[in-house]
Structure formats: C-alpha cells, structure tokens
Amino acid sequence: MKISVQAEPFDLGVEMAGFGIGREDVGAVVSFTGIVRDDTGAMEALELEHYPGMTERAIAKIVGEAIERWKLADVIVIHRHGRLGVGEQIMMVATAARHRVAAFEAAEFLMDYLKSRAPFWKKEHGPEGTAWVAAKDEDEDALKRW
Amino acid sequence: MIDVLYFAWVRERIGLPRETVETQAATVADLVEELKAREPRYEAAFADLTALRVALDQDLAEFDASLEGVREVAFFPPMTGG
Numbered sequence: 001m002k003i004s005v006q007a008e009p010f011d012l013g014v015e016m017a018g019f020g021i022g023r024e025d026v027g028a029v030v031s032f033t034g035i036v037r038d039d040t041g042a043m044e045a046l047e048l049e050h051y052p053g054m055t056e057r058a059i060a061k062i063v064g065e066a067i068e069r070w071k072l073a074d075v076i077v078i079h080r081h082g083r084l085g086v087g088e089q090i091m092m093v094a095t096a097a098r099h100r101v102a103a104f105e106a107a108e109f110l111m112d113y114l115k116s117r118a119p120f121w122k123k124e125h126g127p128e129g130t131a132w133v134a135a136k137d138e139d140e141d142a143l144k145r146w
Numbered sequence: 147m148i149d150v151l152y153f154a155w156v157r158e159r160i161g162l163p164r165e166t167v168e169t170q171a172a173t174v175a176d177l178v179e180e181l182k183a184r185e186p187r188y189e190a191a192f193a194d195l196t197a198l199r200v201a202l203d204q205d206l207a208e209f210d211a212s213l214e215g216v217r218e219v220a221f222f223p224p225m226t227g228g
Contacts, residue, residue, distance in 0.1 A: 034228055048227075049153060049154055050227075051151070051153055051201070051204070051220060051222070053204055054201055054204035054205075054220070057204050057205075058204075058206075079227065090228075091227075091228060111228055114227045114228045115225075115226070115227050115228035116224070116225055116227070117206070117225065117227075118225060118227040118228075119153070119201070119220075119222065119225050119227070120225055120226060120227030120228075121153060121154035121222065121223065121225065121226055122226045122227075123154070132154055132155050132223065133226045134223075134224075134226075135223070135224035135225065135226050139226075140224075
C-alpha cells in the first residue's frame with residue numbers, strides 16, 4: 001500500500017510497474033489519473049491547498065475502508081498539492097483485487113471520497129485573478145451510492 | 147488554550163492560517179460565537195456556517211461537538227480534492 005501527498009509530479013509508469021503483479025490473489029488492476037483541465041480556456045494554473053496531517057489521516061481512513069470492503073490486495077493513492085499547470089497530473093489511485101468489478105468499484109469509491117472528504121481546496125488562477133473552486137452538490141450526492 | 151486553524155477562503159477572510167486561542171467554549175458553536183464577537187473579519191468568515199466544515203484534532207466533526215480535550219480545531223470550506 002502506498003499513500004503519498006506530495007508537491008512533486010509522479011511517474012505513472014514507475015508507480016504501476018509491478019503493482020499487483022506476481023501474486024496469486026490478484027486478477028484485476030485498475031488505475032485512475034486526474035489531470036488539470038481548463039474549462040474556461042483562460043486558466044493559468046490550479047493551486048491546491050491542503051491540511052498537512054489531516055490529509056494523510058483522512059486518506060488512510062478512506063483507503064482502509066476500501067481495503068476492507070472490496071478485499072483489496074493493494075492500493076496506491078498519490079495526491080499532489082501546490083501550483084499545477086493545465087495538463088499536469090493532480091492525483092492517481094490504483095487498486096488490485098481478485099476480480100474486475102471490485103477493482104473498478106473500489107477505485108470509484110476512492111475517487112468519490114477523495115473529492116469530498118480529503119482536505120484539499122482548489123483555487124483557479126486566471127488572467128482576471130483567482131477564484132476558489134466551489135464544492136458541487138453532485139460530488140456530495142456521489143457519496144450516497146456507497 | 148486551543149490551536150485554531152483556517153484554510154482556503156476562511157484563512158484569506160480572517161487573514162491568518164492559525165492562532166492559539168484562550169477559550170472556555172464548551173462546543174465548536176460556542177467557540178464560533180466567541181470568534182465572531184472579536185472583529186468584523188471573523189464575523190464575515192463565520193457568517194454562514196452551512197458553507198463551513200470543522201475538524202477536531204484532524205477528524206471531521208459537527209458544530210455542536212464538544213471541545214473537551216480537543217487541542218486543534220480547523221475551519222474550512224467544503225473540500226474539493228480529487
């Protein structure tokens with residue numbers, strides 16, 4: 001298991017090399033990578049603030065729930081903070097499970113919870129200044145399906 | 147003595163990331179009332195509690211939660227990770 005909250009970029013290839021491989025209890029590996037998207041065509045950067053200490057604690061709790069519920073063999077969560085450019089990686093999750101459905105579901109569960117329960121706050125930087133990204137009702141609603 | 151931390155626009159509105167507060171407040175809501183009474187910038191930051199979240203010793207909590215034994219309180223807007 002790996003949980004990392006970091007400013008530096010990560011290398012998806014390096015992280016996934018060997019993940020879930022060579023063991024008898026894994027039949028499926030899923031990975032998701034979040035990328036900084038520009039919806040307005042004018043975004044210069046995305047800044048992520050977080051709560052050091054609580055961030056790692058909150059992610060560990062969410063990961064623990066996913067491991068328990070989907071009997072995961074392994075998990076990776078990497079989440080970046082600081083100033084990120086458009087097109088850069090923000091975060092990734094990877095899950096290794098016995099079956100495909102469990103690996104996909106657990107990855108979605110992790111994403112839904114990281115969005116609304118891990119203490120990160122996004123701020124968009126553009127030509128007219130900065131603006132905090134508001135949490136969406138649908139992100140909160142997404143938790144209800146779990 | 148309790149450490150009070152602010153994040154995102156709450157931090158910007160209040161103008162500092164953390165402070166140590168001398169308080170006898172029994173609950174988070176009581177602490178919020180004490181802070182609001184201090185200065186307009188606190189009043190502005192805490193005007194709408196439905197727009198805020200609170201964590202006690204780094205775990206999410208409710209505004210009616212007790213502060214007994216709590217060392218660190220953090221106020222912030224709903225999270226936008228992922």
